[in-house]
Amino acid sequence: KEFAEISIKDFDLVAKSSFPLCMRHLFEKLREDHHLKHGGRMQLGLFLKGVGLKLDDALAFWKAEFSQKVGGERFDKEYAYSIRHNYGREGKRTDYTPYSCQKIISSTPGVGDHHGCPYRHFSEENLRAALCRMGVNGGAVEDVMDKVRNRHYQLACTLTFEAIHGLSCDAGINHPNQYFSDSQKTLKV
Numbered sequence: 001k002e003f004a005e006i007s008i009k010d011f012d013l014v015a016k017s018s019f020p021l022c023m024r025h026l027f028e029k030l031r032e033d034h035h036l037k038h039g040g041r042m043q044l045g046l047f048l049k050g051v052g053l054k055l056d057d058a059l060a061f062w063k064a065e066f067s068q069k070v071g072g073e074r075f076d077k078e079y080a081y082s083i084r085h086n087y088g089r090e091g092k093r094t095d096y097t098p099y100s101c102q103k104i105i106s107s108t109p110g111v112g113d114h115h116g117c118p119y120r121h122f123s124e125e126n127l128r129a130a131l132c133r134m135g136v137n138g139g140a141v142e143d144v145m146d147k148v149r150n151r152h153y154q155l156a157c158t159l160t161f162e163a164i165h166g167l168s169c170d171a172g173i174n175h176p177n178q179y180f181s182d183s184q185k186t187l188k189v
């Protein structure tokens with residue numbers, strides 16, 4: 001819903017300000033490589049659907065990236081189907097819902113995959129670098145790393161949210177789309 005008014009060209013800004021780290025990472029990799037493997041396409045695609053990206057815009061968005069890598073024709077043949085599928089327009093016509101944190105945290109990304117939860121699946125070095133790029137500094141980084149060491153990944157994400165937005169998030173983060181809408185609410189105040 002909130003995304004309906006945000007045009008595709010504003011994605012980069014919104015991704016930086018309001019995407020949780022798991023989605024921001026996928027988004028940046030997609031922009032960089034013009035490609036994501038299946039697990040990443042599902043995780044990011046359903047998240048974007050959840051924030052209000054319509055099917056036609058989703059097709060245009062993914063095509064703009066993938067066609068730089070595999071060409072528009074191959075995109076139409078091999079990838080457009082699964083995007084329509086996510087929107088319940090193909091196959092069993094199930095209207096798929098975005099993944100929760102729990103589902104993402106328990107996924108098992110392999111080599112070359114970019115899905116999953118960075119708090120669980122990144123190396124310490126990569127996570128520290130990613131937090132720095134998000135604008136989390138000093139003691140806040142150590143607080144996040146402390147939660148990670150104790151395997152409290154959603155609490156680590158909640159602390160990141162609080163550090164970036166400068167306010168407390170008492171309910172905690174349990175869904176990437178909740179992170180997004182809470183962030184947008186904060187920024188629009």
Ligand code: SF4
Nearest residue numbers: 020022101117157176
């Ligand atoms: Fe994404 Fe949830 Fe992990 Fe945060 S805790 S990075 S929202 S999966």
